[in-house]
Amino acid sequence: MPLPSLPVRPAPATRRHLFGLTLLSSLALLAGCGSGDAEAGSAPPGPSDTDSPRSIIVLIGDGMGAAYFTAARLHKGELAMERMEVGGLMDQRSATSLVTGSAEAATALATGVRTYGGAIGVGLACPDLMAADSAAMRADPAACDPLEGVFDVAHGARMSTGLVASSSVTHATPAGFGAKVPRRGWQAEIANQYMEGPIQVILGGGQGWFDGRRGTFDDDRLTPFCAAAEVDCLLSVEEFEAHQPSSQRRLVGLFAEDGMPRYTEGRSPSLPAMTRMALDVLAGNPSGFVLMVEGSQPDWLGHANAPFHEIAAESADFDDAVEVALDFQDQHPDVLVLVLSDHETGGLALLPDGDSLVAAYSSTGHTGEMVPLFAHGPGAMAFGGIRDNDEIGGTLVEMVRRIEVANR
Numbered sequence: 001m002p003l004p005s006l007p008v009r010p011a012p013a014t015r016r017h018l019f020g021l022t023l024l025s026s027l028a029l030l031a032g033c034g035s036g037d038a039e040a041g042s043a044p045p046g047p048s049d050t051d052s053p054r055s056i057i058v059l060i061g062d063g064m065g066a067a068y069f070t071a072a073r074l075h076k077g078e079l080a081m082e083r084m085e086v087g088g089l090m091d092q093r094s095a096t097s098l099v100t101g102s103a104e105a106a107t108a109l110a111t112g113v114r115t116y117g118g119a120i121g122v123g124l125a126c127p128d129l130m131a132a133d134s135a136a137m138r139a140d141p142a143a144c145d146p147l148e149g150v151f152d153v154a155h156g157a158r159m160s161t162g163l164v165a166s167s168s169v170t171h172a173t174p175a176g177f178g179a180k181v182p183r184r185g186w187q188a189e190i191a192n193q194y195m196e197g198p199i200q201v202i203l204g205g206g207q208g209w210f211d212g213r214r215g216t217f218d219d220d221r222l223t224p225f226c227a228a229a230e231v232d233c234l235l236s237v238e239e240f241e242a243h244q245p246s247s248q249r250r251l252v253g254l255f256a257e258d259g260m261p262r263y264t265e266g267r268s269p270s271l272p273a274m275t276r277m278a279l280d281v282l283a284g285n286p287s288g289f290v291l292m293v294e295g296s297q298p299d300w301l302g303h304a305n306a307p308f309h310e311i312a313a314e315s316a317d318f319d320d321a322v323e324v325a326l327d328f329q330d331q332h333p334d335v336l337v338l339v340l341s342d343h344e345t346g347g348l349a350l351l352p353d354g355d356s357l358v359a360a361y362s363s364t365g366h367t368g369e370m371v372p373l374f375a376h377g378p379g380a381m382a383f384g385g386i387r388d389n390d391e392i393g394g395t396l397v398e399m400v401r402r403i404e405v406a407n408r
């Protein structure tokens with residue numbers, strides 16, 4: 001059994017070794033029982049700690065503390081993410097609060113920099129710039145202390161990028177990866193940045209933020225955008241189901257005016273189906289890709305203090321998207337898959353109720369506990385153990401910088 005060697009980003013060795021060895025031992029046990037995916041007759045492959053990935057898939061279960069993962073596991077029996085080789089916990093705090101919101105959480109994960117509440121891809125100097133000249137920042141929101149993020153580095157490396165979400169694609173988490181604005185509510189501005197920018201695949205809800213039904217602009221910017229030759233626009237489930245994805249074109253699919261329906265309300269296309277189509281497009285770029293997939297609505301159900309079965313079904317749907325990513329990784333071993341939450345919502349506890357469990361909440365907001373994190377594929381070991389959210393983001397940016405050097 002090889003010991004884990006140095007990670008991409010050095011961290012205290014004792015902490016990493018303890019964690020890595022524990023997980024490696026579990027992996028060896030699994031392999032010995034024949035349920036692991038190790039090659040027969042050779043030592044089971046340890047977590048791929050020295051290799052750099054060529055592509056990265058980040059899946060974020062918004063609001064999912066450990067209780068949400070537990071509910072999903074009870075619902076499904078077994079989670080796809082149990083195949084992942086490295087685990088850990090992430091400290092979710094922001095630069096200004098012990099309890100983060102999704103905007104600044106996504107910004108930390110996408111850029112490696114903790115920032116203020118509501119910030120989308122921008123740093124701590126932005127509020128002062130807004131106070132000094134809000135008209136200028138309105139006119140050019142990306143000028144408000146922009147932070148270089150993993151998508152920016154990827155674009156410089158000729159890599160493709162993609163965003164998939166079951167909320168509006170302009171909502172906090174996808175926006176933290178794909179846009180730069182001072183306030184998360186500026187979703188129409190975020191939509192404009194998506195249309196003007198290089199992100200190749202955008203799938204989810206939020207049509208209204210593009211076509212003038214929502215936000216600060218009355219005009220429909222979506223129709224002229226979709227008329228362009230190099231973009232495929234899918235504006236209904238039927239168009240999604242009939243679509244033959246092409247790696248040579250941009251793909252923008254918007255299936256609700258704002259957020260998509262809940263899983264238990266029959267959301268379509270499903271998060272795993274959107275994830276699969278995104279990968280079909282992105283896989284065609286020989287320089288690699290970065291894809292962010294958000295299971296957006298565990299958070300919304302937590303805010304609503306929803307019953308156990310809804311939490312379980314929504315969280316299980318997120319795991320189904322993880323399964324799509326892991327199946328893709330099986331076929332493309334140079335892909336790193338990272339699964340994590342951005343924060344916990346609702347202070348959810350699962351309390352005994354006869355032979356089953358009921359959801360009990362201590363809050364209708366976010367809570368400050370650490371959240372689960374899993375990694376699989378080349379570079380996975382860099383994410384094991386206890387990590388800060390900005391440390392995760394810094395490692396992602398550094399990994400994509402390495403790909404950029406390799407792609408030169």
Ligand SMILES: [Zn+2]
Pocket residue numbers: 063102299300303345366
């Ligand atoms: Zn929330």
